[in-house]
Amino acid sequence: MKVACVGGGPAGLYLSILLKRQDPSHDITVHERGPEGSTYGWGVTYWRGLLDKLAAYDPESARAVEAHSVRWNHGIAHVRDSATRHPGDEGFGIGRHRLLEILAGRARSLGVRLEFEHEIHEITDGNLPSADLVVAADGVHSALRARHREHFGEDIRAGRNRYIWLGTTRVFDAFTFAFVETDHGWIWCYGYPFSPERSTCVVECAPETWRGLGLHTANEADGLALLEKLFADVLDGHPLIGRSTAQGGAPWLNFRTLTNRTWHRDNLVLLGDAAHTTHYSIGAGTTLALEDAIALAAALREHTVLPQALAHYERERKQALLSLQSAARYSAQWYENLPRYIHLPPEQMFALLGQRHSPLLPYxxxxxxxxxxxxxxxxxxxxxxxxxxxxxxxxxxxxxxxxxxx
Missing domain, CATH: 1.20.5 (Single alpha-helices involved in coiled-coils or other helix-helix interfaces)
Structure with missing residues (x-):
């Protein structure tokens, strides 16, 4: 089978690995619009369950991922001058750059062609070789999906809160939450380590707080300086890091929840964030993308007729996503209604933070x-x-x- 995978993120690379392991004769090319090693992102999180799955499907890449990951088994919440620490499940963090480097190296070793700086807008415009299967793994802004959005039934809904994705040299020893009260409302961050030198730090607040603090008009340097001041205690003197000037700086965003009525059209199939997104506060984006790749590879192995394979993949993954998509919606809603919980005693507030996925909690x-x-x-x-x-x-x-x- 000839496969063209558009998008060189974790989903596309891992799918190419699995397909080559299933049948080395597959002709697979991964097309990535950016230069090699240029991806934007800090660390990604995952849990032991994903690592066990990776080990079952490709032990070599699983060993490399685990070897380059850091781990934690506690969570800590800072609210004003108090802090509450609780034990939790073992979590892992790995730099997005390192994860892609591992998967790209593994794919190459199996005979996958990787073509960087090759942007694909349309299957029929002459810049993509003909293929038996075309995989749209080009993210939430997928150009291939957008060309056929009516067929896919694309539905994108923006969340209310604003957030910014940053890095820091402060290496947290636990999954860390910090909530800070300002004259314009609450602002908070989520921090977790992804290497011995760096952590991810996602900052979020209500739009009224974002505007009240002047973050809507501040340039990146001034914005980072203000955030460093607000989170000085948890950062312990370490800086926050945005994107390089060449990357356009780190933007404040509204999270976009994407769903699609169907995930395939003829020989085109959606994978990862091109098919679905779940709010970052449940830390499942990369896990779900890799699980999509596992399910699609299995469906292609079990069904020799392509339409049947793609339909099976879609049914399986949609069913698997139902509970997680619900959890993600309620998690985002918990943060959008933070004043309802923030004044509880710290141990109660942190307990409900851990229960934020519950559909009963808002009522x-x-x-x-x-x-x-x-x-x-x-x-x-x-x-x-x-x-x-x-x-x-x-x-x-x-x-x-x-x-x-x-």
Whole structure:
């Protein structure tokens, strides 16, 4: 099969790896519009479950990804002068540049052609070789999807809050939240390490706060200086880093949630952010893109007729995304309604931060929800204890019965 993959991000590269491993005779080319190594981005997060999947499908790239990742198992929330730390699941961070470098090197080693500085706008305009399968892995702004947006049923909805994606030399030792109150409302950041030298720092606030602080008119240098002052405690004297001047600086954005009614048209199929997006606050974007690649490769292996393979891929991934897309919507809504939770005692506020994916939380008074959740947690702990105790009690009774018979 001849495959043309438009977009050299994690989804497109990993798909090319999996297809080559399934059948080395596949003719696969990845077309990337930017120069090699020029991608913008700081770190990406993932969890142990993804690493286990990567190890199952391509152990070599999985080992390299894990070796170049940093990890944490705690979360910490700073609110005014207080801080609350809680244990959590093991999380991983890796630089986006390093992740792409690993996947590109692995793809090349398997015989995939990588063509950089090659932008594709239209399948039929002569700049893309004919192919049995064309994969649109060119992101939320996909040019290939946009050419056929009515067919795909593209739906893009902008969130209310403003956010900016930055880096910092402050290496956090946990997934870190910091909430700062200003005269114009609350502003907050999410920080996590992705290398021994750097962390990602995403800053978010309501549009009223963004305008009130003058961030809507500040140039990048002045904006970063103001943010460094606001988050001085959590940054501990370290700077925030934006994009280079050549990259156009780091913009403030509204998150765009993308869905599509269908993900394929003839031999064209959507992958990763070209097909769907989920709010960054659940940290699942890269994971979902790689899982898309795994599902598409499996569908192409299991179904020899292309339309059947693409339909199977779409059904499987849409079903898998339902709960995560719901969680992402409620997570974004939690931050958009931050004043509802921010004045709770720190331990309660952080507990509800961890419950922000709940569809019930917006409709229950926060303190009541906290008490209900705490009671449910204690009940579940009791159930686990009883399940653990049950076999031990049974063995003791059985042993005593044997003793009495003797």
């Amino acid at each position: 229950v008074p926060p303190q009541l929800y906290y008490r209900m959740d705490k009671a449910a947690g204690q009940l579940e702990a009791l159930r686990r204890f009883k399940r653990w105790l049950g076999p031990k009690v049974a063995r003791t009774v059985h042993q005593r019965a044997l003793t009495s018979r003797e």
